[in-house]
Amino acid sequence: MPKTKALAASASKESPARKRAKPAVRSASAVNRRLRQIEDKRSAILGAALGLFSRFGLHGTSIDQVAARADVSKSNLLYYFANKEELYVNVLRDLLALWLEPLRGFSAEQDPAEAIGDYIRRKLVVSRDRPDASRLFCLEMIQGAPLLRDELDRELRTLVEKKSEVIRAWIDAGKLAPVDPHHLIFALWAMTQHYADFGVQVQALSGHTLEDEAFFERAVENVQRIVLQGIVPR
Amino acid sequence: MPKTKALAASASKESPARKRAKPAVRSASAVNRRLRQIEDKRSAILGAALGLFSRFGLHGTSIDQVAARADVSKSNLLYYFANKEELYVNVLRDLLALWLEPLRGFSAEQDPAEAIGDYIRRKLVVSRDRPDASRLFCLEMIQGAPLLRDELDRELRTLVEKKSEVIRAWIDAGKLAPVDPHHLIFALWAMTQHYADFGVQVQALSGHTLEDEAFFERAVENVQRIVLQGIVPR
DNA sequence: GTCTATAATTGGATAGAC
DNA sequence: GTCTATCCAATTATAGAC
Numbered sequence A, B: 001m002p003k004t005k006a007l008a009a010s011a012s013k014e015s016p017a018r019k020r021a022k023p024a025v026r027s028a029s030a031v032n033r034r035l036r037q038i039e040d041k042r043s044a045i046l047g048a049a050l051g052l053f054s055r056f057g058l059h060g061t062s063i064d065q066v067a068a069r070a071d072v073s074k075s076n077l078l079y080y081f082a083n084k085e086e087l088y089v090n091v092l093r094d095l096l097a098l099w100l101e102p103l104r105g106f107s108a109e110q111d112p113a114e115a116i117g118d119y120i121r122r123k124l125v126v127s128r129d130r131p132d133a134s135r136l137f138c139l140e141m142i143q144g145a146p147l148l149r150d151e152l153d154r155e156l157r158t159l160v161e162k163k164s165e166v167i168r169a170w171i172d173a174g175k176l177a178p179v180d181p182h183h184l185i186f187a188l189w190a191m192t193q194h195y196a197d198f199g200v201q202v203q204a205l206s207g208h209t210l211e212d213e214a215f216f217e218r219a220v221e222n223v224q225r226i227v228l229q230g231i232v233p234r
Numbered sequence C: 001g002t003c004t005a006t007a008a009t010t011g012g013a014t015a016g017a018c
Numbered sequence D: 001g002t003c004t005a006t007c008c009a010a011t012t013a014t015a016g017a018c
Helices: A028-056 A064-072 A074-080 A084-105 A112-129 A131-142 A147-172 A183-198 A197-204 A213-228 B028-056 B063-070 B074-080 B086-106 B112-129 B129-140 B149-172 B181-197 B199-206 B211-230
Strands: none
Touching: A028 A074, A028 A084, A028 A112, A028 A131, A064 A084, A064 A112, A064 A197, A064 B112, A074 B028, A084 A112, A084 A147, A084 A213, A112 A131, A112 A147, A112 A183, A112 A213, A112 B129, A112 B211, A131 B112, A131 B181, A147 A183, A147 B086, A183 A197, A183 B063, A183 B181, A183 B199, A197 B129, A197 B149, A213 B181, B028 B063, B028 B086, B028 B129, B063 B086, B074 B181, B074 B199, B086 B112, B086 B129, B086 B149, B112 B181, B112 B211, B129 B181, B149 B181, B181 B211
16 A cells, blocks of 8 residues: 555654744845745745646656756755655645635625626636646545545535535525535536546547637536526526 | 556557467366456456556556455466556556446437436446546546547547537437537536545535435436536526 | 765566476 | 566665765
8 A cells, every 4th residue: 555654744844945044144135035046946846746746646756757847956856845745745735725715705695696607717717727736636536635634624624514505595595496505516616627637538529628718718608508507498 | 757668569468368278188168167267367456456546546556556455466467467557558448438338328319308317327327336447537537648548539539429419419409408519528527427536525525425325316316407407597 | 955976665577486 | 377586677765075
């Protein structure tokens, strides 16, 4: 079985950028420049890591590759992140926020059709602009989300419960057909992320990518139509 | 970058079970028994491999683990499959058929609502009974489907085109709202596979699995309702 | 902070006896 | 066909100079 050794205790080593500069002779601005430089390097590494992890997974990616892509040496990378798994965890952490963002918009005062239509568009924008994030998230889920499990149970769960209440309120007000909120949310996630996660298949079958403006709009319209109106003629 | 060395030339080594028994002293039934034994072992290995590959991916799984799970020795496994990638390819090949199966059902004479409702149920059955297959397929897609790309372009593509025609015929006959066939197919795939691929998340948020009979039925009904009727009250 | 070794380990694959 | 014993390559991670 794949090792999970340092996973739990992964917050152990402080990253250098977190350490405050000790009183030195340098001017404040020089220190700030330095700090920014370091932070930039960190995010360069994180960005490179996301790109590779999201395609090849944790085990399919070597530190070397990440380092090369981030244009730093391998040992330099290991100076910033104590080990591969710490790097991976840090990439994942940044992800969840981005992933949850669009859902927060929902509120009972809105018109449901509009709110949900909007949500679909926003999620498709994420699929278009951050397909790597979507894919890594998916990868992690497939593997049983060993690293996100806790967050899933806490943050995501409470958020989903809250939004389910909103959906129920809409239904009670007769503004929405009686649909199970959970299943509706699953459906929305699935349909929108599909364009990122199965991008290759979408491309192979339709000949287009979300990058293609016209195709993107068609995707938005069709998903909206299916979810809102359904496909049986009225 | 991850190596792709022997991928193309992977059909090189014949698997032992494919070789016909040479004229021997054994009785026909003895030979048959032997062949079946071998075939059984092969599928034991393939089954074990599917289970592990679908969770941890190609690189996250070692031959050792597969061998252990299939209850054979590592070198014995390598007798049946020349190398890890050949094993992986064989697992994938078996998959595609299973994956395409449900779609073949579609034909223009059927009532669209019924045909599509049926399709949703059949796909959800697959998600329930063969989640590992669904997950591995998803993994492969995320990674750009290096091994399925050809099949995607051929088999899947022509099948999808054919079924898109059926959908278009339904629309022209006024039996279906004007929806882009491709996007509809994507939506159906996405919503149904989601229950397998994101099973952990579904479980974490809803507290249920498709194994749960009542939950399964609710999933079927809700997906059907969303796709067919939509969620805006009529 | 960054680099050049290099240690340490894992894991894929082969050789050859039985 | 199956096993044991290796070989060998790829990687992670560390040590220590600059």
